[in-house]
Amino acid sequence: MPQFSNYINGQWVPSQAGSTFDNINPADQRDVIGSFPLSAAADVDAAAQAAAEAFTSWRLVPAPKRGEILRRAGDIFERRKEELAAIMTREMGKTLTETRGDIQEAIDTAYYAATEGRRLFGMNAPSELANKMNLSFRMPIGVCGIITAWNFPIAVPSWKILPALVCGNTVVFKPSEDAPHSGNIFAEILEEAGVPPGVFNVVHGAVDCGKAIVDHPAIHVVGFTGSTATGKAIAARCGELNKKVSLEMGGKNAQIVMDDANLELALEGVLWGAFGTTGQRCTATSRLILHHAIHDEFVDRLVMAAAKLVLGPGLTNPRAQVGPVINQRQLDKILTYVDVGRSEASLVAGGSRATDGELANGFFMQPTIFTGVQRTARIFQEEIFGPVLSVSVCSSYDEAVSLANDCAYGLSSSIYTNDVNAAFRAVRDLEAGITYVNAPTIGAEAHMPFGGIKGTGNGHREGGWTVFDIFTEWKSVYIDYSGKLQRAQIDN
């Protein structure tokens, strides 16, 4: 079986204790991709020390030069796209079309970060005193600890790592233990692009490894994507340690369909939003709020269309639209929620594991739909992270928005309507970091702010121009060219 390594200070090394974990293909458990280091605090320490040492020189490389390296990384992601898409599909299950899209987000992010090397704009302001100049600059912070989930193994790390690097920071990255191979390819690509040893490090492992990253005194910023429970624990610890932390956590995203909507479009949208990526996106559509006038017809069409979705292994079945869920634990969790749903609402599609033919050895789950879901139901309120859609009925715009907002999360949201007034009101009223009009809840673009409110985030936004606020600190600079002591404010 192939043995994979950590990437520390430009070297491929095993964990110091020699412990490992296996990475398996969720579409076929018999297919073991390889064993990866189960790293502990000592490994994180080696990576953090290398990153701290590398920071002393990387921060001095002009930002446009750092940007050039990231542009080359974008080119290499492009060149290795097909190979990397296959690696990603094999280890985490989504279809090749989707893993190509995942890499495309990294390419877009790399090119954006590359050009940001020539911006990273500071600001200036007039001084209140004569012959004095006030400037402000974005400064790198130091070593960033990046901890991510398995569902976007290249895109989501790229949203954090590439902006962090262009700002002059160095990185210790812990990929998800369900998608570690993609993390190693990330390192190979950055190395080939010219990122110097120690600037980017990969440490594989599980909870202990993540905790060691959060705790390490040389790591000053933590960027996390994953569950709300883990994110809150990280935030609490970062509070104690006074570290900057950016969190992207759960979602329970609603698509509203009003009675005047283009139903064909809304149907396509919800199929993609709810069952694309097997429902395993933080932006996935997990609630559908239907106006009562179109409810029955829409549900009929949705149930028929969901039954036609082709489940299959993305690597070997080019017709596959819905891959497996990530692992046994997640499959069990989804099935438990289906049981909960049966007691709360009506199951109208799916509800079971799928095991026919080529699905027999994978963690496949039928696209599942519940109707009559009340706002108090657990399947209305709690993130399931699988191909399970909860349908609720509303009788007005106000009720639709009240249902959509009656939730602990606030990542993405969507409304299908042809009423321009309702569309604009929804943009104003939906409590979420992202609102789509006549488009599904998934599909954020890399150059726009990405993140959520309420239980989803802690006030930061990745993507676009806003991510640079996470990975820099402002420095204010005063230059006095009067040749005398000038006192500010009340000192005068």
Ligand code: UN1
């Ligand atoms: C995620 O699920 O963590 O907007 C990210 C989207 C994708 C990113 C999802 N571009 O659906």
